[in-house]
Amino acid sequence: MRRGDEEFAEFAGASFGGLLHTAYLLTGDRHAAEDAAQAALARTYAAWSRVRRDDAFAYARRVLVNYVTDKWRRRLREYPTDDVPEQPAHTDLAEEVALRQWLIGALGRLTLRERAVIIMRYLFDLPEAVVARDLGITLGTVKSTSSRALTKLRVAADDDARSASLAGGE
Secondary structure, eight states, X not given: OXXXXXXXXXXXXXXXXXXXXXXXXXXXXXXXXXXXXXXXXXXXXXXXXXXXXXXXXXXXXHHHHHHHHHHHHSOOOOOOOSSOOOOOOOOOOOHHHHHHHHHHHHHHTSOHHHHHHHIIIIISOOOHHHHHHHHXXXXXXXXXXXXXXXXXXXXXXXXXXXXXXXXXXX
């Protein structure tokens, strides 16, 4: 193995979990998330000699977001069938899991840019300037997108809380 390959192998091992988690939050689908994380690492490897001296994880995050965006922009090709696939049985889970499911659903209601900004700002705890740089948008766009997305999440939380209280009161 060459020196650069060893460095990339260490980087890939250390960053795959974070990329996978981010991809899942962006896509809402575990299989699509795995594909996106692997594609991000493959594309990062192709540019490794250039990005290893800089912030390689920031580069991989940007590649990941661009990959998911590109997939979203392509036409969706679904073919209807008469058979509905079997759904896994949902068991009664702890409140933490229910909250996580609500969050994934609420993130799913956001646009892709809003999701990317919220995840990078609040999951990765990145400054607005870094988010703007990584996504290739202006600082003002990060601020307005973040504000708009947080408002949507608050409204979704209020609506779901109201629905839960009405259902519990009957």
